[in-house]
Amino acid sequence: MKKILTLLAVAAMFGFVSCKEKETDPVPTTATITANDVTVDVGKTVSIGATTNSSAAISYACDNAAVATVTASGEVTGVAAGSANITLKVAEVAGKFTAAEKTIKVTVNEDLPPTPPTPTAKGITIDGDFSDWSELEDGTYARAACDPNAPWESVQEIRCYAADDMVYYYIKFDEESLAEVADWATKEAHLRLCINTDDEFESGYANYFLEAYDFIVEGCFLSDGAFIEFDGTLHQRIGSWVSLLEPGNDLVYGVGNGSEYEISFNRTIFNQVAYTSTVPMPMEDHFQTGIRFYCNGWDEWSNMPNCDMDEEQGNGWGYLLRVTFN
Numbered sequence: 499m500k501k502i503l504t505l506l507a508v509a510a511m512f513g514f515v516s517c518k519e520k521e522t523d524p525v526p527t528t529a530t531i532t533a534n535d536v537t538v539d540v541g542k543t544v545s546i547g548a549t550t551n552s553s554a555a556i557s558y559a560c561d562n563a564a565v566a567t568v569t570a571s572g573e574v575t576g577v578a579a580g581s582a583n584i585t586l587k588v589a590e591v592a593g594k595f596t597a598a599e600k601t602i603k604v605t606v607n608e609d610l611p612p613t614p615p616t617p618t619a620k621g622i623t624i625d626g627d628f629s630d631w632s633e634l635e636d637g638t639y640a641r642a643a644c645d646p647n648a649p650w651e652s653v654q655e656i657r658c659y660a661a662d663d664m665v666y667y668y669i670k671f672d673e674e675s676l677a678e679v680a681d682w683a684t685k686e687a688h689l690r691l692c693i694n695t696d697d698e699f700e701s702g703y704a705n706y707f708l709e710a711y712d713f714i715v716e717g718c719f720l721s722d723g724a725f726i727e728f729d730g731t732l733h734q735r736i737g738s739w740v741s742l743l744e745p746g747n748d749l750v751y752g753v754g755n756g757s758e759y760e761i762s763f764n765r766t767i768f769n770q771v772a773y774t775s776t777v778p779m780p781m782e783d784h785f786q787t788g789i790r791f792y793c794n795g796w797d798e799w800s801n802m803p804n805c806d807m808d809e810e811q812g813n814g815w816g817y818l819l820r821v822t823f824n
């Protein structure tokens with residue numbers, strides 16, 4: 499009997515040893531995840547580019563889907579400005595890798611629209627403050643004053659200045675004429691920027707100036723008796739007026755204050771459109787221009803440049819301004 503107990507004890511001991519050998523199987527490698535915080539604009543997507551030493555795939559979860567979303571492959575898309583946390587995990591691989599977890603921060607920035615052309619030292623800002631015009635050096639812009647013998651007096655002066663792919667117009671209205679707006683039935687005024695870009699006066703439209711012009715930008719600048727922001731439709735004269743660009747496309751922008759008004763015209767946008775025309779006439783560094791004004795809706799109000807009614811064709815039409823980009 500004693501012998502049997504000894505055998506059992508030995509067997510139990512072997513059993514114990516055998517169990518102990520199982521517990522000393524190779525220890526799983528500690529899994530690691532490498533990833534950095536990310537920054538992304540609203541509506542844009544970036545890859546986290548996370549790596550792990552584990553054979554398990556990384557999973558991703560974002561704690562605020564209103565700010566950012568993340569795909570199963572770690573692509574982060576910005577939804578709204580703010581920040582959120584993304585948790586990266588790898589599951590345990592039995593006997594090989596431990597589980598691991600890492601949290602990174604995602605910062606979502608507003609994707610601001612491109613800023614409008616910034617005024618430079620020699621630029622003009624369309625803001626209803628006209629002091630920038632007085633800072634221009636003489637000879638860098640073209641100017642026309644109302645001829646005292648012209649049939650119009652409602653616009654006293656226009657200037658045109660071109661630099662940095664922008665054309666700028668300045669308009670000085672006659673204050674008394676402007677005050678008459680209150681008596682108009684419509685209390686609306688329109689203008690036409692008339693532009694010749696091909697350096698010849700055979701093509702285009704041959705009315706209201708002594709030289710023909712190929713393009714007009716036409717729009718309302720005064721409504722309910724007060725200046726409003728100017729926007730306009732671009733037309734090209736190809737037999738008749740053909741519309742090339744509707745308002746709302748940043749081609750022109752104008753603001754008025756008191757009896758003055760200023761307008762910008764974007765040559766880059768103009769040329770993009772001009773090249774799509776059946777008769778492409780892009781604006782080079784030299785062009786000719788004038789402005790036609792309409793009161794009480796579309797009645798004739800002024801024409802600039804103008805001239806003495808007794809000269810030339812006898813209707814007061816002037817030659818277009820010559821403008822060269824600075």
Ligand SMILES: [Ca+2]
Nearest residue numbers: 623625627630
């Ligand atoms: Ca200004």
Ligand SMILES: [Ca+2]
Nearest residue numbers: 698699701702
């Ligand atoms: Ca022409």
